[in-house]
Amino acid sequence: MIFEQLKxxxxxxxxxxxxxxxxxxxxxxxxxxxxxxxxWVGFYFRNRNKEELKLGPYVGTPTDHTIIPFGKGICGQVAVSNQNFVVPDVSVQDNYIACSMTVKAEIVIPIFVNGKNIGQIDIDSNTPDPFTEADERFLEFVTQKVSEILQ
Structure with missing residues (x-):
């Protein structure tokens, strides 16, 4: 599987x-x-002591969503819940912030440093319902490795 090759x-x-x-x-x-x-693959991080996320490095279509308040959109909800959030179909999500009309699904996995949620990896897909439990486990591995360089 591709995930094992990428680790x-x-x-x-x-x-x-x-x-x-x-x-x-x-x-x-x-x-x-x-x-x-x-x-679209990118990182959002807590913006100092503010209740908002700030866009970090990313690859994909440019976005206007460089600052996201806690609780808004999928990323903002993960900042509050501290839980993975998989959205198979963004069109049926009430609290979704559209970055592009081509996005069909999204997955967001929090990054923890010393037990605190300090950011997240955010992935958009133009494919409907593509994410599986294997994506979650792989992205949890990625966020763990990222947390190690942020400590």
């Missing part, structure tokens, strides 16, 4: 000595390139 590459990226943002961007590139239904 060593994620570990190699996170162990580099380049800047955190460069490594996060490289992870975005890796995932978007090798997983055909990952059409």
């Amino acid at each position: 060593p590459q994620v570990e190699a990226i996170t162990s580099k000595k380049s800047s955190v943002d460069e490594r996060l961007f490289e992870i975005c590139q890796l995932l978007e390139k090798h997983i055909h239904y990952y059409n």
